[in-house]
Amino acid sequence: MDALPEYAVKNREAWTSFSVGFAEPGRRAWTQPEITWGVWEVPETKARAFEGIDLAGKDVIELGCGTAYFSAWMARAGARPVGIDVTPAQLANARAYQAEFGLEFPLLEGNAEAVPYPDASFDVAISEYGASLWCDPDRWIAEASRLLRPGGWLVFLRNSTIQTLCMPDSGEVSERLVRDWFGLRRLDWEDDGSVEFHVPTGEMIRVLRSNGFEIDALIELQAPPEASETKFFVKAEWAKRWPSEEVWRARKK
DSSP states (O other): OOOOOHHHHHHHHHHHHHHHHHHHHHHHHHHOSSOEETTTTEEHHHHOTTTTOOOTTOEEEEETOTTOHHHHHHHHTTOEEEEEESOHHHHHHHHHHHHHHTOOOOEEESOTTSOSSOTTOEEEEEEESSHHHHSOHHHHHHHHHHHEEEEEEEEEEEEOHHHHHTOOSSSOOOSSOOSOSTTOOEEEOTTTOOEEEOOOHHHHHHHHHHTTEEEEEEEEEOOOTTOOSEETTEEHHHHHHSOSEEEEEEEEO
């Protein structure tokens, strides 16, 4: 594996620690028959992020797969997934679930910004809080474009811009802006040493278009009516009023 960027090293260290807490949620996701999106587990039947995308028989790369539950869902839909992640502890959990559930597909340790596959190897690239959050958007989206065949799909979930603007350095997401829109990009979290990336909507459009993508949809997710808890510093009532997460769907020209 090539030398990692400093933020990838920090995120690998952070996720080595996080992996213990994410082991059981990851396993639970492997047991679910339907794809769900984000912390509010919005079902695919409602989000329709894969609307118009036939996964059966398709080659899929999951960029920043973690415990690889999305790859498991893709495999059950008839796709041929490959997962890549920078954190060995996360991949160890994913391999344990593969053995438990009898579902095999390649899992690679590596940087989602530099995937060891040739150009045009995949039909679909996905990221649900993987590369879409923890990698540099200019780098990982360029890599997704390289990996996709013409007409291939990129589908990814990230925090919404409004949530990021309302997210303080510590504590819960507020009902006021605490960050600047202009210049928003890299967020270094002092409490756990991790590094996230978020560019605003207009900049994300630029990044996608400059890498040969046509944007097909931007799906803003809402917490379901029955939600009442706080998840990852976001109160359910907040996420019922404003989108805390968003799914982008784009197609390579």
